[in-house]
Amino acid sequence: xxxxxxxxxxxxxxxxxxxxxxxxxxxxxxxxxxxxxxxxxxxxxxxxxxxxxxxxxxxxxxxxxxxxxxxxxxxxxxxxxxxxxxxxxxxxxxxxxxxxxxxxxxxxxxxxxxxxxxxxxxxxxxxxxxxxxxxxxxxxxxxxxxxxxxxxxxxxxxxxxxxxxxxxxxxxxxxxxxxxxxxxxxxxxxxxxxxxxxxxxxxxxxxxxxxxxxxxxxxxxxxxxxxxxxxxxxxxxxxxxxxxxxxxxxxxxxxxxxxxxxxxxxxxxxxxxxxxxxxxxxxxxxxxxxxxxxxxxxxxxxxxxxxxxxxxxxxxxxxxxxxxxxxxxxxxxxxxxxxxxxxxxxxxxxxxxxxxxxxxxxxxxxxxxxxxxxxxxxxxxxxxxxxxxxxxxxxxxxxxxxxxxxxxxxxxxxxxxxxxxxxxxxxxxxxxxxxx
Amino acid sequence: xxxxxxxxxxxxxxxxxxxxxxxxxxxxxxxxxxxxxxxxxxxxxxxxxxxxxxxxxxxxxxxxxxxxxxxxxxxxxxxxxxxxxxxxxxxxxxxxxxxxxxxxxxxxxxxxxxxxxxxxxxxxxxxxxxxxxxxxxxxxxxxxxxxxxxxxxxxxxxxxxxxxxxxxxxxxxxxxxxxxxxxxxxxxxxxxxxxxxxxxxxxxxxxxxxxxxxxxxxxxxxxxxxxxxxxxxxxxxxxxxxxxxxxxxxxxxxxxxxxxxxxxxxxxxxxxxxxxxxxxxxxxxxxxxxxxxxxxxxxxxxxxxxxxxxxxxxxxxxxxxxxxxxxxxxxxxxxxxxxxxxxxxxxxxxxxxxxxxxxxxxxxxxxxxxxxxxxxxxxxxxxxxxxxxxxxxxxxxxxxxxxxxxxxxxxxxxxxxxxxxxxxx
Numbered sequence: 001x002x003x004x005x006x007x008x009x010x011x012x013x014x015x016x017x018x019x020x021x022x023x024x025x026x027x028x029x030x031x032x033x034x035x036x037x038x039x040x041x042x043x044x045x046x047x048x049x050x051x052x053x054x055x056x057x058x059x060x061x062x063x064x065x066x067x068x069x070x071x072x073x074x075x076x077x078x079x080x081x082x083x084x085x086x087x088x089x090x091x092x093x094x095x096x097x098x099x100x101x102x103x104x105x106x107x108x109x110x111x112x113x114x115x116x117x118x119x120x121x122x123x124x125x126x127x128x129x130x131x132x133x134x135x136x137x138x139x140x141x142x143x144x145x146x147x148x149x150x151x152x153x154x155x156x157x158x159x160x161x162x163x164x165x166x167x168x169x170x171x172x173x174x175x176x177x178x179x180x181x182x183x184x185x186x187x188x189x190x191x192x193x194x195x196x197x198x199x200x201x202x203x204x205x206x207x208x209x210x211x212x213x214x215x216x217x218x219x220x221x222x223x224x225x226x227x228x229x230x231x232x233x234x235x236x237x238x239x240x241x242x243x244x245x246x247x248x249x250x251x252x253x254x255x256x257x258x259x260x261x262x263x264x265x266x267x268x269x270x271x272x273x274x275x276x277x278x279x280x281x282x283x284x285x286x287x288x289x290x291x292x293x294x295x296x297x298x299x300x301x302x303x304x305x306x307x308x309x310x311x312x313x314x315x316x317x318x319x320x321x322x323x324x325x326x327x328x329x330x331x332x333x334x335x336x337x338x339x340x341x342x343x344x345x346x347x348x349x350x351x352x353x354x355x356x357x358x359x360x361x362x363x364x365x366x367x368x369x370x371x372x373x374x375x376x377x378x379x380x381x382x383x384x385x386x387x388x389x390x391x392x393x394x395x396x397x398x399x400x401x402x403x404x405x406x407x408x409x410x411x412x413x414x415x416x417x418x419x420x421x422x423x424x425x426x427x428x429x430x431x432x433x434x435x436x
Numbered sequence: 437x438x439x440x441x442x443x444x445x446x447x448x449x450x451x452x453x454x455x456x457x458x459x460x461x462x463x464x465x466x467x468x469x470x471x472x473x474x475x476x477x478x479x480x481x482x483x484x485x486x487x488x489x490x491x492x493x494x495x496x497x498x499x500x501x502x503x504x505x506x507x508x509x510x511x512x513x514x515x516x517x518x519x520x521x522x523x524x525x526x527x528x529x530x531x532x533x534x535x536x537x538x539x540x541x542x543x544x545x546x547x548x549x550x551x552x553x554x555x556x557x558x559x560x561x562x563x564x565x566x567x568x569x570x571x572x573x574x575x576x577x578x579x580x581x582x583x584x585x586x587x588x589x590x591x592x593x594x595x596x597x598x599x600x601x602x603x604x605x606x607x608x609x610x611x612x613x614x615x616x617x618x619x620x621x622x623x624x625x626x627x628x629x630x631x632x633x634x635x636x637x638x639x640x641x642x643x644x645x646x647x648x649x650x651x652x653x654x655x656x657x658x659x660x661x662x663x664x665x666x667x668x669x670x671x672x673x674x675x676x677x678x679x680x681x682x683x684x685x686x687x688x689x690x691x692x693x694x695x696x697x698x699x700x701x702x703x704x705x706x707x708x709x710x711x712x713x714x715x716x717x718x719x720x721x722x723x724x725x726x727x728x729x730x731x732x733x734x735x736x737x738x739x740x741x742x743x744x745x746x747x748x749x750x751x752x753x754x755x756x757x758x759x760x761x762x763x764x765x766x767x768x769x770x771x772x773x774x775x776x777x778x779x780x781x782x783x784x785x786x787x788x789x790x791x792x793x794x795x796x797x798x799x800x801x802x803x804x805x806x807x808x809x810x811x812x813x814x815x816x817x818x819x820x821x822x823x824x825x826x827x828x829x830x831x832x833x834x835x836x837x838x839x840x841x842x843x844x845x846x847x848x849x850x851x852x853x854x855x856x857x858x859x860x861x
Binding site: 259266273281283284285288290291295296297309 | 726732
């Protein structure tokens with residue numbers, strides 16, 4: 001007999017996150033590149049396999065190609081299995097009532113066949129856009145011990161944007177009496193970590209109610225609590241971050257280059273798996289000055305890089321300076337360019353001598369859609385002209401070409417969009433076989 | 437068009453001149469260039485040339501190689517038809533035994549060639565660093581109706597002494613071979629890359645098997661074919677490096693660190709494939725200085741690293757200095773330690789304040805002066821060097837030593853450190 005009863009894992013990975021701006025438009029948040037070589041969903045999937053859970057469905061809907069390409073048949077996680085393994089569950093056309101997933105609960109309901117066929121006792125419902133390490137076996141054990149209909153994981157309320165989270169009220173035994181979305185007051189207590197384990201029959205019974213709504217929290221979990229179902233809180237004490245906004249995504253990445261990172265990626269017993277790329281080792285040139293960085297294979301540094309994360313294939317030219325930035329795959333920072341507090345998506349070219357993040361790196365409000373916390377965001381495949389000076393809080397959209405810049409000096413708080421020529425061409429220029 | 441679709445890679449060699457790097461593994465399995473094994477180059481050349489059916493002949497210490505190749509996944513060689521197959525000597529048939537030489541290895545596995553009904557066969561060596569598209573060579577072989585075609589690299593004439601030198605006529609046919617000549621007539625050497633007409637090769641192999649020879653391709657098979665058939669030379673332009681000695685191994689690695697490396701590892705058109713490790717990206721700390729170096733996933737640097745190669749999981753602690761060195765996977769260089777011109781095999785533990793490659797005394801190594809005299813010190817797999825030890829140049833420190841095996845705190849240049857085997861129980 002195993003310690004863990006049979007569990008089906010369903011990962012919600014279909015959402016669109018407008019708060020991720022140009023980073024989130026071409027891919028769902030779960031597929032965001034993270035930490036130099038990962039995608040955010042790698043944490044959830046690695047947690048599953050380390051917890052001994054290998055029967056996994058991933059529910060996708062918004063811009064899923066990047067995610068599908070990444071997961072493939074699940075080889076990187078040893079999830080290419082005869083029994084179980086990973087399945088991608090995209091909405092499909094049926095004879096009756098065809099619909100996109102209208103919400104998280106609806107996505108589960110539309111996959112009721114998957115849930116029933118698995119004949120699992122418990123359904124672990126996870127979100128693909130969270131960064132954390134967690135042994136779900138403990139969660140499921142406590143769920144069983146409580147004889148719970150639902151156990152939900154809680155974390156301390158994050159100091160930033162507490163209004164994004166749902167506050168959990170529980171008694172000493174952990175029994176949950178309320179889950180309060182968008183509370184007016186913040187402070188003590190615990191918030192829901194969007195990690196749930198349901199007793200399968202209780203979940204199905206709720207989903208099948210004819211008056212049920214499409215949202216998992218509002219239309220399933222809150223009614224269960226209100227109706228007095230046995231719902232228990234399971235506190236998670238380690239690192240946990242929701243990276244659904246530009247700021248939270250940036251801060252969580254920067255956590256990794258702190259002197260003592262709060263999230264240890266080097267623990268040999270809990271490695272985070274991801275499909276590898278066939279890149280050559282990183283080369284640091286004779287004049288390179290690199291400190292407090294994560295550097296991935298295929299990178300080449302001739303300039304100076306500080307407190308930054310370089311994804312595979314990033315080149316930083318001689319005399320270029322990169323500080324407090326995240327630079328994704330195959331981006332070129334040409335000689336003499338400067339990057340400060342910038343998130344640069346894949347295959348961007350920063351022209352020679354260009355400056356990104358010029359001026360006071362403090363929060364500010366510029367054009368609608370521009371970042372406000374002092375960051376610059378540059379969308380995939382864009383080209384910043386040589387010598388240009390880009391102020392802080394600037395958003396350069398996906399696929400912007402040199403011609404789209406109104407001048408060499410871009411004021412703080414600007415938004416640069418692709419021009420007509422770019423809109424007629426495919427916006428995302430993907431390399432053959434590449435994923436977003 | 438006749439088509440060459442099967443390659444056999446000779447990967448069984450002892451490689452004794454690589455000293456303790458090949459003490460526990462076959463030469464093709466020796467780590468190279470930060471994340472590779474030497475055989476990755478031949479295997480990647482095969483798949484990049486469209487050859488997806490590869491037999492790998494192993495004999496000496498094949499375990500490391502077998503773990504590395506597995507089912508061939510890294511090269512897309514886990515296939516329904518063809519793929520990667522390791523051919524280790526076996527018992528049970530009348531003529532099978534340990535391989536007596538490279539030619540005998542292929543002769544004993546001739547059934548593999550016959551099964552494929554291939555008219556031509558590609559034979560490669562697993563211990564060279566190079567990029568080569570085998571297709572133009574195969575085309576030349578077919579177009580000129582050769583019995584054998586031999587890839588030729590040009591090296592400085594004085595360096596040709598260590599190789600098989602080829603005597604070419606004006607049409608590019610080979611008139612003869614000189615194996616390791618004292619005075620090489622030219623710098624044209626055989627790269628150990630051959631295309632054979634299978635019928636012609638089989639005839640020579642059968643005959644050679646009955647005779648008392650070294651059963652070696654370079655020394656016996658090709659000279660015999662020159663006498664009986666048509667043997668062509670095919671010039672290979674571009675980098676080619678035999679990893680035969682510790683010096684050539686060290687030099688080929690250090691070549692990768694030059695500003696314009698003669699053999700860039702990065703080439704999207706001709707990638708070198710290797711199984712990947714699951715490590716996170718390289719982490720460079722706040723006080724680290726890393727220059728003119730190669731780092732890989734899982735390396736953690738808090739000290740100073742110059743002109744060096746760090747393999748996956750290598751750690752350089754704060755205050756440590758690593759210069760002109762090769763640090764293999766998961767080795768640990770403790771605080772304030774200093775490495776110079778040192779090769780650390782995998783999982784070596786260098787205690788705090790240890791100095792390796794110390795001093796200017798270049799006394800050649802006591803036990804193998806011919807292979808260890810240029811100043812390189814080498815430390816074998818998993819050895820633990822105790823805190824404060826000083827080790828000179830040209831030293832050879834064996835694998836699997838523990839702190840207690842080090843009696844004094846200094847090993848002078850040319851020294852050898854091995855475990856006392858006659859320990860009383």
